Amino acid sequence: MIETEGLTKRFGDVTAVDSVSLSVAEGEVFGFLGPNGAGKTTTVRMLCCLISKTSGEARIGDYDVSKGDDSIKIRKMIGVVPDNVGLYEPLSAYKNLDLYGRLYGMAESKRKESIERYLNLLGLWEKRDVAAGTFSKGMKQKLAIARALLHDPEVLFMDEPTANLDPESAKTVRDFILDLKKEKRTIFLNSHNLAEVERVCDRVAILNTRLKATGTPSELERMVGGRSVVVDLAQASEAVVASLRKKYSGLTTAQDGVRLSFTSSDPDGQIPDIVEAVVRAGGRVKYAGVEGSSLEATYLQLVKSDA
Numbered sequence: 513m514i515e516t517e518g519l520t521k522r523f524g525d526v527t528a529v530d531s532v533s534l535s536v537a538e539g540e541v542f543g544f545l546g547p548n549g550a551g552k553t554t555t556v557r558m559l560c561c562l563i564s565k566t567s568g569e570a571r572i573g574d575y576d577v578s579k580g581d582d583s584i585k586i587r588k589m590i591g592v593v594p595d596n597v598g599l600y601e602p603l604s605a606y607k608n609l610d611l612y613g614r615l616y617g618m619a620e621s622k623r624k625e626s627i628e629r630y631l632n633l634l635g636l637w638e639k640r641d642v643a644a645g646t647f648s649k650g651m652k653q654k655l656a657i658a659r660a661l662l663h664d665p666e667v668l669f670m671d672e673p674t675a676n677l678d679p680e681s682a683k684t685v686r687d688f689i690l691d692l693k694k695e696k697r698t699i700f701l702n703s704h705n706l707a708e709v710e711r712v713c714d715r716v717a718i719l720n721t722r723l724k725a726t727g728t729p730s731e732l733e734r735m736v737g738g739r740s741v742v743v744d745l746a747q748a749s750e751a752v753v754a755s756l757r758k759k760y761s762g763l764t765t766a767q768d769g770v771r772l773s774f775t776s777s778d779p780d781g782q783i784p785d786i787v788e789a790v791v792r793a794g795g796r797v798k799y800a801g802v803e804g805s806s807l808e809a810t811y812l813q814l815v816k817s818d819a
């Protein structure tokens with residue numbers, strides 16, 4: 513549904529996006545990660561026909577982003593939640609959406625139905641007659657999400673859609689993304705929230721001007737060697753560590769001697785065995801778990817890689 517080949521954008525001397533080739537299937541939720549200034553927003557702007565590319569190819573469905581006629585068709589089939597929400601501030605929430613629906617040529621009855629549905633879903637129905645300019649950041653963000661969905665787009669680009677939202681609203685939006693996924697919409701999600709990406713995305717790409725890696729979260733995890741099981745002993749014991757080393761060659765210990773880390777390709781599955789081995793070796797376990805957010809560790813390694 514979304515295809516790029518060597519997609520590149522330069523602003524003067526600055527290469528913002530360098531030779532990015534990726535492919536997003538229909539109905540897929542695709543997470544786009546990368547540090548500030550990595551080129552995520554620039555990529556989305558090119559895909560949404562908001563700025564022109566410097567070189568390379570990009571297609572949405574059967575259409576080419578750089579062809580005039582095609583770009584009109586692309587705009588009809590996509591919805592965009594941009595990084596700066598850009599609402600008509602003097603107009604009410606309702607009128608913002610109504611204006612947008614008109615621009616998309618939606619019939620009045622369909623417009624009314626959609627506006628009511630999305631304002632309700634995002635908790636803004638009570639505020640429908642209030643000027644958008646007086647909204648809080650999070651409320652504006654929600655209105656931008658409603659606007660992006662109004663015309664029932666097949667493909668949705670969301671640039672950090674939960675960045676300004678309180679935890680409850682962020683969860684509403686995430687659940688909502690999962691509902692859209694059930695409807696087989698294709699979603700391209702820029703985000704810095706790794707837990708969010710892990711929860712909603714089928715596949716992930718890591719960008720730092722160039723593409724560093726693409727794959728499912730667990731594929732990326734395997735690329736950097738997997739997660740580890742962490743065990744905290746009730747008391748440091750060299751004898752216990754020496755005994756465990758015979759069985760677990762990847763065992764490392766923290767300086768305090770209390771924390772033991774075991775590299776593992778299946779940390780969740782291996783916790784019971786490891787805990788049992790520690791106890792057999794004479795250790796007492798205070799805590800056992802899997803270290804950190806796996807995607808976070810993976811991200812931190814891959815974003816710096818030379819790939």
Ligand SMILES: Nc1ncnc2c1ncn2[C@@H]1O[C@H](COP(=O)(O)OP(=O)(O)OP(=O)(O)O)[C@@H](O)[C@H]1O
Nearest residue numbers: 523526527528546547548549550551552553554555
């Ligand atoms: N209109 C522009 N003119 C000049 N440089 C630009 C322009 N837009 C973006 N850039 C540059 O392109 C690079 C990528 O910016 P971009 O906004 O795409 O990053 P991003 O990955 O979205 O970052 P963030 O996580 O902070 O949103 C940056 O170096 C930025 O300064």
Ligand SMILES: [Mg+2]
Nearest residue numbers: 552553595671
């Ligand atoms: Mg951005």
